[in-house]
Amino acid sequence: MARMSTRPPQRVTIAHVAEEAGVSRATVSRVMNGLATVDAEIGKRVREAAAKLNYSPSTVARSLAIGRTQTVAIVVPDLANPMFQETLRGLNRAAAREGYRVLVADSIENPEEEVILAREARRRCDALVLVSPRMEPEVLAELLPELSPVVLVNRESPAPGVPSLAVDYGSGIRSVVKELERLGHRRIAYLAGPDGSHGNQARMAALQPPVPSAPQPEFVFIPCGAMFEDGYRAREAVLGSGATAAVCFNDLVALGLLGALHEEGVAVPGRLSVTGFDDIPFARFASPALTTVSVPQTQLGEQAWARLWDLLNGRDPEHDLTVTPRLEVRASSGPPAAEAANAP
């Protein structure tokens, strides 16, 4: 008896609105979807009834009926990484323009998890964006068909029909090295990323001299990682290597190293040049501002959406894209110190 007049006891459905307006459910549906063939008077009545009951159609039921969820998913290896956050942001922004929403799945750097997540996320959505999975190529190739429509980011497509947006890591790393070479560096440390990482393998490969005899700086490879902490901890190894410049796997590592060097009072770039990769938003504002290679990750997210949108509409997506990152010379790189770097 004490039922409040506010908030109907349970969800308002299309049937309630139909009854209130004295029409059929079909008509309510037509009105809600703006189908033209409805009498103005009836349309008004339906809209009033809907407003009165505070009706809002169930997206789930609608999705089931029309066979689309208007949602896409993105699977990333680590939501804590600014790179993937940028991709997510770009995708989200672009998808929102078309009325689509984005579901996030974070594998937390767990490759097996990644496969399950991708499958599961795909089933909930109309399409999928897979960002640089640590996944083995064979596993990936087998998985992709059942994920379609899907777009691959930060990785080249191993399967036809799956658009991909890759980054030319090799070219990026070479542009950094070339700049350091130009500045006079002859012994360069490379702070390597995670072993399994596709991006790291590409960078390493680019550091091998194309012609063994070609004059080229000497490289010291230091196993490191992909996070701040990894770079921070690498200080001693870098300083002990005798290198005059440190090329870091990514900006996070570079910034971690920068912090450690600053604490120790090591001058950058006076004593050691430091370079990053990715050009995350912080890179410009580091002290000193970080020389790095700019990967337009937000745009990759937007491009991923464009491909997905094509696939969703049955169009052939634009051709695969390989982004060539641009060198951003800032204050953290400079000529090597005049003194020999190997002095203790």
Next chain:
Amino acid sequence: MARMSTRPPQRVTIAHVAEEAGVSRATVSRVMNGLATVDAEIGKRVREAAAKLNYSPSTVARSLAIGRTQTVAIVVPDLANPMFQETLRGLNRAAAREGYRVLVADSIENPEEEVILAREARRRCDALVLVSPRMEPEVLAELLPELSPVVLVNRESPAPGVPSLAVDYGSGIRSVVKELERLGHRRIAYLAGPDGSHGNQARMAALQPPVPSAPQPEFVFIPCGAMFEDGYRAREAVLGSGATAAVCFNDLVALGLLGALHEEGVAVPGRLSVTGFDDIPFARFASPALTTVSVPQTQLGEQAWARLWDLLNGRDPEHDLTVTPRLEVRASSGPPAAEAANAP
């Protein structure tokens, strides 16, 4: 006639599996959901049929039938801000443990958009997390009932029954000021955040002396903003203010300012102490490491999930939480220069 044996022409439904296994759809459903009361032999047959057809149940249909989507949404004002990224990450991680997925909606700092987004996002999901909207309190109060179940983050709840996770910005800003006071600073600049921001208002209020006559450092208020660029551009205003310390609205502003100061060769903290707010991951690794106030944003995301989970299960959520942020003294703050700061 050339139909490939791979990939059935259209989606495999429960009916196909039922037919293949020679049982009813009800039985297939029972098997798929692990209901105990199914003969072992039949269970095996169903599973084999499902595997053979590569069946995976439609989440949409399932959601409609059981009335839950196993998805929650989060609405944030700006996905580019590390704070909200952390909240998203915490929420995502916690929700994943319970088999829930997270949908992201980014209002891109647009308050009207925020209302629409929140409504729309909520309809697609079982529940909603609303992060520190710029929304007017009245608008919010009116909106909240129809969003339920919903949890508010970074803001106090204006409605009973809506759990909230707030941050005691006042206490945070006072702890910074107290530390600077202890170090001997007498003239402090406050680089203010966006006007409409709830967080900024709380910080400003905390800077008003509780007793007008109480001895307290002098404050210079400098309108600034919430982003890197804002801090970067504020350099001249800060240097011209005669303050020996700059208390920044957040870490982004502080890091922007730090970058600008570094370029100009201004010693930090020698010539000027700089403090931030939030303790974003980068703060520790800035050069110099940023003195700031630590807001455990990832935990807020996890706590938000805990509240949501309670609501979803019809339990009373744990009481509202007001996090008192912790001062993190690092290298960017120190005693003021001996010389008068006002000298040109």
Next chain:
DNA sequence: GGCGTAGAAGAAACCGATTTCCCCGCCTAC
């Protein structure tokens, strides 16, 4: 005036699952 047709709205099928309800067969107890 009659017939053909277009336009508007309702009835019912459908999307793909879950779940209630009921029936059937077998086992046990009286």
Next chain:
DNA sequence: GTAGGCGGGGAAATCGGTTTCTTCTACGCC
């Protein structure tokens, strides 16, 4: 020997929309 109980599985209702198909009305044209 029969009744009652129980467990397993199928038929059908249900979730809340969309859409096709059908019906009815009214209009225009010959």
